[in-house]
Amino acid sequence: MANDCLRRGAAHHAAHPPARPAGSALTMNTRIHNEGHGLQVEDLSRHFSGVKAVDNVSFSLAPGETVALVGPNGAGKSTLIQLLSGVEKPTAGRIMLDGRRIHGLVPERIAQLGLSRSFQTSRVFPSLSVWDSVRLGTQAALLRSRHGGLVNPFTEVAGELLGLPGWRRRRAEAEARAEAALQRFGDRLWPRREQPAFSLSYANRRRLEIARVLAAHPRFVLLDEPAAGMNPSETAELTDLLLALRAEQPKLGILVVEHKLSLVRRIADRVVVLNQGRVLATGTPAEALDHPEVVEAYLGRARTRPTQSDAHLG
Numbered sequence: 207m208a209n210d211c212l213r214r215g216a217a218h219h220a221a222h223p224p225a226r227p228a229g230s231a232l233t234m235n236t237r238i239h240n241e242g243h244g245l246q247v248e249d250l251s252r253h254f255s256g257v258k259a260v261d262n263v264s265f266s267l268a269p270g271e272t273v274a275l276v277g278p279n280g281a282g283k284s285t286l287i288q289l290l291s292g293v294e295k296p297t298a299g300r301i302m303l304d305g306r307r308i309h310g311l312v313p314e315r316i317a318q319l320g321l322s323r324s325f326q327t328s329r330v331f332p333s334l335s336v337w338d339s340v341r342l343g344t345q346a347a348l349l350r351s352r353h354g355g356l357v358n359p360f361t362e363v364a365g366e367l368l369g370l371p372g373w374r375r376r377r378a379e380a381e382a383r384a385e386a387a388l389q390r391f392g393d394r395l396w397p398r399r400e401q402p403a404f405s406l407s408y409a410n411r412r413r414l415e416i417a418r419v420l421a422a423h424p425r426f427v428l429l430d431e432p433a434a435g436m437n438p439s440e441t442a443e444l445t446d447l448l449l450a451l452r453a454e455q456p457k458l459g460i461l462v463v464e465h466k467l468s469l470v471r472r473i474a475d476r477v478v479v480l481n482q483g484r485v486l487a488t489g490t491p492a493e494a495l496d497h498p499e500v501v502e503a504y505l506g507r508a509r510t511r512p513t514q515s516d517a518h519l520g
């Protein structure tokens with residue numbers, strides 16, 4: 207049966223770990239952007255007792271770039287997303303956003319600085335309406351100044367209570383963004399905006415989670431398995447949506463964790479392959495995913511030529 211993800215390789219990998227020594231990643235495409243711009247992950251580690259969930263990982267995400275993070279179950283992808291969004295604190299290493307240290311900051315602060323994430327399990331409050339759920343996402347943007355700094359929360363409270371014109375304008379802009387984020391999904395979400403989130407289908411809850419993230423007006427987004435649980439046509443629709451988003455927001459940096467390689471191959475500029483907490487390979491999708499060592503490590507059999515389909519790795 208065709209399989210569109212890398213998960214299957216994990217079992218093989220456990221039995222046959224790759225021969226490449228730890229720390230020597232295959233690097234086929236090292237597009238290094240200007241130091242100080244974008245997201246920089248430097249020698250990042252997160253260990254849980256004896257488990258090296260993330261082990262000395264370095265990579266970067268430039269404005270306007272889409273990077274996919276792939277790897278079998280347990281490779282450390284979710285832990286990395288938790289570190290980048292401030293939920294977990296690193297054991298060692300640095301995370302820099304536009305030259306500013308963000309490791310150690312609380313998640314809300316990181317979101318205010320323009321780095322927003324989606325969750326594998328939707329964080330939308332089930333009893334909130336679709337509209338209120340996506341409006342929640344605008345809060346991070348309201349607390350960010352035009353220059354990327356942070357607005358004092360007292361300013362927000364005063365602006366809200368006193369109905370200051372500048373604040374009312376910003377609130378209206380945020381609501382327009384929330385509407386645009388819902389309408390991005392055509393008639394999937396907008397006509398359902400008054401419904402409680404719990405009444406949505408699974409795929410629509412995933413879409414609402416992405417809409418909530420986009421409503422935050424982020425400069426960088428971290429999407430944690432956005433296509434999980436979606437069927438092939440829903441996955442293709444989401445892929446088209448992400449491509450459209452890239453075209454409309456050419457400065458948006460996107461880091462996407464995804465097992466579905468059809469999506470990865472279509473949207474990613476670069477792929478970072480994680481394995482047992484370490485970077486096994488980086489490169490363009492074709493370079494990284496079709497490299498014999500990566501294929502062998504994950505699937506246990508050599509391939510002669512790359513294809514474009516999910517079934518390629520099934």
Ligand SMILES: Nc1ncnc2c1ncn2[C@@H]1O[C@H](COP(=O)(O)OP(=O)(O)OP(=O)(O)O)[C@@H](O)[C@H]1O
Nearest residue numbers: 254257258259277278279280281282283284285286
């Ligand atoms: N809080 C924790 N305490 C102990 N071990 C943990 C913790 N979180 C993650 N791990 C371990 O770290 C390793 C990496 O897990 P992680 O969830 O980051 O992998 P993943 O690549 O996201 O996997 P999946 O694709 O299944 O989501 C695993 O061995 C996991 O058991």
